[in-house]
Amino acid sequence: MARIITKEHAVKIAKKLKAKMRQEKAHAYAEIFYNECLIAWFGIRRSSEKDKGHDHIQRDLHINSHQAKLLAACPLTREDWLEIMSDKGFLR
């Protein structure tokens, strides 16, 4: 599996999804809330390397690699992602 999502992407996605950041020892956690409910979260490794792989984020956000890339690059908005989550039954 080729590297698709780097740490840089992960940070961009967290900002795009207006995630709340929670810091712990080895990881920072991006938590995405909708109507005050935690609907998804993912860990971001503490490392200075921007290209550190974070290819697990697609699974955490219930989207495919292409959508994750779009989320990081811009075309996919938080609203678009919420629609995907809603379609898959991850919003209540």
Next chain:
Amino acid sequence: MQPIGLRSWLGKEQSFSREFEPDMIFGAACLPRHQLMQPTLGIGESSDDLVEAMRVFAQDVSARVDTDFRISVLEKVVLELRHVVNELTTAQTIQVPITSLAPEPYTLKHPIIAIVQPDWDQFIATFFDANITASGDTQNEALDNLKAVLVSAFRRFRQLGEDRLGPGPRKQYAVLKSLILCQE
């Protein structure tokens, strides 16, 4: 350049199929171009001989093109196979039982299976039942990170309470609750 009559050239060609390799006749692979035997019209040779020579030459060229094509296809296949073998030998997925969450004050009711997969120059450890993943530079690091993430998620879900969990995290919490015992 060595001139050679068509009939004698054809005679060599006829014997080629019995005892010579093609390159011994045309010399393309082992002789410089100027040393190739060049058929010319000799005394008593007609244009029919020339036509026959051209037919034989065309057959040979066609056979060579066919062989070259097959070799290039085989080369491609060998390269692809080499790539696959390399992937299989280096990119192995392993199943690792997690039996403890120490030093965190939590214990597991029973061992759980993590899947550790190589991903580029790192490893991803996943506990598929709860859809929880973590990555690391080595297999051990990925596994340690997964343990840390499991504990952190469990703690966070408890802190938030089920009412504030969406369907995804609620399912994760249910799985973790069935596995983790808190000793705090």
